[in-house]
Amino acid sequence: MSTCTVRVALRVRPFLDKEEPKSCISFIPNQPHILIDQNRQFTFDHVYSPSVSQEDVYQSAIQPLFDQFITGYNATILAYGQTGSGKTYSMGTSYHQQDPKQNGIVPRFAENLFHFIQTQLNNNDMTYKVRVSFLELYNEDIIDLLNINNTNITIREDVIGNISWSGIHEQEVKESKDLLNCLYQGSIARTTASTDMNSQSSRSHAIFSVTLTQHVLSSKKEITSKFHFVDLAGSERLKKTNAVGDRAREGISINAGLLALGNVISALSDDKLRGQYIPYRNSKLTRLLQDSLGGNSQTLMLACVSPADSNQHETLSTIKYANRAKRITNKVMINQQQNETEALKEQVRQLRQELELSDAFIKEVHLELDELRKRNETLEAALGRAKLEDDELTLVGSSSDENNHRLSVPVPTRTSSSTKRKKKSYHATSTRKRGSAVASDRLELIERQKERIKQESLLLKQLKASKEVDVSKLISLCQSSIKEQKQLIHSIEQIPPAEPKNKRSSLPQPKQPKRIPSEKTSHRQLQVEMDRLILENENISAQVKQMGLIVKRVFSMMNNATISIQQLKPILNKAVIIHNTLIKQKTNETSKRSSLDQTRSAEAIYQDILKLVSLDHVKNHATCAEITQELKQKKIQLMREQKELLKERKEMITEFYNDDASQQDGQQYMDERIDEITIQVDYLSLQIQELTAFSKPSPRPSLADLIQPLKENELRSLLSLVIQQDVIRGVVKSSMYQLAEETLYRYQQGFVQLRRLEKVMNHHILQHLLTSPTRILTNGLVLISGKK
Numbered sequence: 001m002s003t004c005t006v007r008v009a010l011r012v013r014p015f016l017d018k019e020e021p022k023s024c025i026s027f028i029p030n031q032p033h034i035l036i037d038q039n040r041q042f043t044f045d046h047v048y049s050p051s052v053s054q055e056d057v058y059q060s061a062i063q064p065l066f067d068q069f070i071t072g073y074n075a076t077i078l079a080y081g082q083t084g085s086g087k088t089y090s091m092g093t094s095y096h097q098q099d100p101k102q103n104g105i106v107p108r109f110a111e112n113l114f115h116f117i118q119t120q121l122n123n124n125d126m127t128y129k130v131r132v133s134f135l136e137l138y139n140e141d142i143i144d145l146l147n148i149n150n151t152n153i154t155i156r157e158d159v160i161g162n163i164s165w166s167g168i169h170e171q172e173v174k175e176s177k178d179l180l181n182c183l184y185q186g187s188i189a190r191t192t193a194s195t196d197m198n199s200q201s202s203r204s205h206a207i208f209s210v211t212l213t214q215h216v217l218s219s220k221k222e223i224t225s226k227f228h229f230v231d232l233a234g235s236e237r238l239k240k241t242n243a244v245g246d247r248a249r250e251g252i253s254i255n256a257g258l259l260a261l262g263n264v265i266s267a268l269s270d271d272k273l274r275g276q277y278i279p280y281r282n283s284k285l286t287r288l289l290q291d292s293l294g295g296n297s298q299t300l301m302l303a304c305v306s307p308a309d310s311n312q313h314e315t316l317s318t319i320k321y322a323n324r325a326k327r328i329t330n331k332v333m334i335n336q337q338q339n340e341t342e343a344l345k346e347q348v349r350q351l352r353q354e355l356e357l358s359d360a361f362i363k364e365v366h367l368e369l370d371e372l373r374k375r376n377e378t379l380e381a382a383l384g385r386a387k388l389e390d391d392e393l394t395l396v397g398s399s400s401d402e403n404n405h406r407l408s409v410p411v412p413t414r415t416s417s418s419t420k421r422k423k424k425s426y427h428a429t430s431t432r433k434r435g436s437a438v439a440s441d442r443l444e445l446i447e448r449q450k451e452r453i454k455q456e457s458l459l460l461k462q463l464k465a466s467k468e469v470d471v472s473k474l475i476s477l478c479q480s481s482i483k484e485q486k487q488l489i490h491s492i493e494q495i496p497p498a499e500p501k502n503k504r505s506s507l508p509q510p511k512q513p514k515r516i517p518s519e520k521t522s523h524r525q526l527q528v529e530m531d532r533l534i535l536e537n538e539n540i541s542a543q544v545k546q547m548g549l550i551v552k553r554v555f556s557m558m559n560n561a562t563i564s565i566q567q568l569k570p571i572l573n574k575a576v577i578i579h580n581t582l583i584k585q586k587t588n589e590t591s592k593r594s595s596l597d598q599t600r601s602a603e604a605i606y607q608d609i610l611k612l613v614s615l616d617h618v619k620n621h622a623t624c625a626e627i628t629q630e631l632k633q634k635k636i637q638l639m640r641e642q643k644e645l646l647k648e649r650k651e652m653i654t655e656f657y658n659d660d661a662s663q664q665d666g667q668q669y670m671d672e673r674i675d676e677i678t679i680q681v682d683y684l685s686l687q688i689q690e691l692t693a694f695s696k697p698s699p700r701p702s703l704a705d706l707i708q709p710l711k712e713n714e715l716r717s718l719l720s721l722v723i724q725q726d727v728i729r730g731v732v733k734s735s736m737y738q739l740a741e742e743t744l745y746r747y748q749q750g751f752v753q754l755r756r757l758e759k760v761m762n763h764h765i766l767q768h769l770l771t772s773p774t775r776i777l778t779n780g781l782v783l784i785s786g787k788k
């Protein structure tokens with residue numbers, strides 16, 4: 001594995017007819033630098049002026065990536081820039097150019113790739129397979145542009161962190177023409193619309209991917225590499241495009257995605273943040289591009305800008321964005337799949353390595369265990385001595401049991417030898433009891449240790465005999481062994497100080513016999529060790545607490561509005577699927593005219609119910625209300641911040657009134673920050689709107705209202721369903737109600753789905769249905785059927 005930084009190319013398009021030819025950018029001949037606004041200089045890997053041809057761009061920036069791609073490395077080109085800045089033109093992902101000179105990157109790449117494969121035809125040891133896919137990310141929905149009906153796309157991350165998209169339709173292509181056909185077909189399906197800034201503006205992010213699999217027949221090696229061509233939607237400012245309605249909504253979603261991408265780029269390019277949490281999961285765009293940013297891919301950012309003075313703000317913003325991306329480092333490797341023998345050899349090598357590690361580890365454990373045994377022995381000896389000494393002290397310092405209890409002023413007396421014996425045996429018993437409890441704990445731990453060592457040896461023997469062995473089990477055994485050893489130390493060190501000390505405190509203290517220095521040392525050592533353990537314990541607790549805080553933060557992040565909406569989405573999608581199935585079945589039934597009316601009105605009711613369930617009840621769900629509340633608060637907070645910033649901006653401008661450069665800098669920063677916050681506020685407004693939209697309509701039809709106008713047979717359809725599901729549970733047969741079985745089945749299916757969702761949100765509606773007048777009818781019907 002090697003590392004490489006993200007390369008950045010800046011391309012300045014020519015002026016468009018509608019633009020006043022006043023430029024905000026100047027170039028330094030033969031140097032990859034640009035000057036914007038006369039005084040701000042930026043340097044990139046490549047800088048292309050408007051006169052640079054498509055061919056030159058390809059040769060200088062893309063060809064090196066292509067060369068890496070055919071060697072087995074993943075590659076990505078990210079076209080970024082404001083709307084109308086030339087991203088699609090440069091990538092060639094949308095237009096079928098009449099003039100081949102105008103061909104963009106993808107058509108040139110296709111030519112290049114199949115030319116390469118052609119040149120390899122003489123090599124009988126190699127076979128090549130090319131597959132393409134085309135994804136669109138529109139309003140946070142992933143759309144498969146080569147199979148619009150495909151809704152199964154998921155993003156996965158494997159154990160070593162590689163990202164793959166599964167479920168996407170991949171089309172195998174045999175020649176350049178096929179590849180371009182897929183590109184054009186997908187481009188047609190891509191969402192474009194006219195905005196004030198571009199008559200053919202891409203309103204979504206699009207990723208066209210080419211996968212090359214090279215098969216080496218002799219060694220059965222397989223090398224698979226992917227090339228992603230990412231055409232990001234325009235990074236326009238909403239105000240500037242005069243976008244309203246759906247366009248504004250798209251704009252917010254686009255900007256939110258780009259903002260998340262910007263945050264990932266910032267996190268990856270900030271040296272201080274390197275190795276820390278990268279917010280890939282904040283949007284689908286960043287999740288899809290995770291490998292291309294900081295992952296296993298050679299990446300080129302193609303930053304497209306307009307030279308027009310009127311676009312200076314956006315141009316500068318794009319340049320700054322690209323400037324940050326320069327600092328990202330990716331970790332790249334050839335994606336090679338070995339044949340089975342090689343894979344097994346590799347596995348054996350890894351196992352050997354693990355075995356060596358385990359061996360060393362077990363040796364260490366044994367050494368530690370020996371050490372512990374020795375310490376245990378020393379401590380036991382010390383304990384024995386302490387016990388003896390305590391017994392002696394007790395004998396010297398206390399009177400008989402009787403005297404102890406009877407005398408208010410205890411008189412130290414010299415005890416007879418029989419009392420002494422009694423006393424000695426009493427204390428010996430109590431100390432023994434205490435000691436034996438601790439000792440039995442310790443013995444148990446030692447026994448367990450022995451047992452574990454046996455198990456470890458067995459596993460080791462198996463390992464040596466090359467039998468299949470669970471290395472992780474071995475490691476876990478060793479780990480628990482260490483844990484128990486710690487417990488053992490703890491148990492040894494936890495032996496309470498001799499109890500008589502406390503007893504003696506209320507009695508006149510006899511003269512303490514001199515302690516042997518070695519014991520003092522051992523007690524001191526014990527104390528030091530205990531202090532160390534306490535400190536260690538405190539440290540661990542602090543770490544656990546910190547982890548807890550992090551987990552809490554992650555949970556709270558996961559609980560944010562976007563994710564909650566996403567959690568709700570599948571539920572709503574299910575409702576849509578049920579609805580679609582109904583419509584499909586309805587069209588199949590057109591011949592059955594007699595049942596059509598009934599189907600239609602029952603279906604309308606069913607749809608209304610779905611609406612109530614999927615929208616109203618979702619919106620009114622407690623969690624949803626909480627989220628809405630949180631969002632509202634967040635919005636208020638952001639609006640406050642927005643207000644503060646505006647104030648700050650005003651003050652700053654006044655403060656730097658005499659200093660043009662500082663004034664512009666401050667204004668620029670503030671504008672960007674305000675933009676970011678505006679995007680967030682817009683986004684939140686939209687979410688709040690979505691969440692609250694359906695709780696407003698008045699008067700809202702209740703289920704009773706819905707059921708009221710039903711004809712008898714329609715009511716029966718609905719009732720039979722309720723009866724089937726909730727009351728009789730299959731005892732009453734559908735034929736009793738003269739319902740076409742198909743109709744009943746259909747409704748049943750629908751309600752089964754609703755029933756599944758009941759736990760989440762649907763309780764009220766079913767409750768209502770069962771307690772409404774239908775309940776009485778239901779009971780009546782049940783009575784009639786005589787099957788109560």
Ligand SMILES: Nc1ncnc2c1ncn2[C@@H]1O[C@H](COP(=O)(O)OP(=O)(O)OP(=O)(O)O)[C@@H](O)[C@H]1O
Binds near residue numbers: 014050198
């Ligand atoms: N280097 C260039 N040479 C000639 N014409 C260009 C160049 N770059 C862009 N254009 C023209 O500028 C217009 C806008 O370009 P394009 O549609 O590629 O922008 P975009 O960045 O993809 O916009 P959006 O994000 O809205 O899709 C098109 O008419 C295109 O032909």
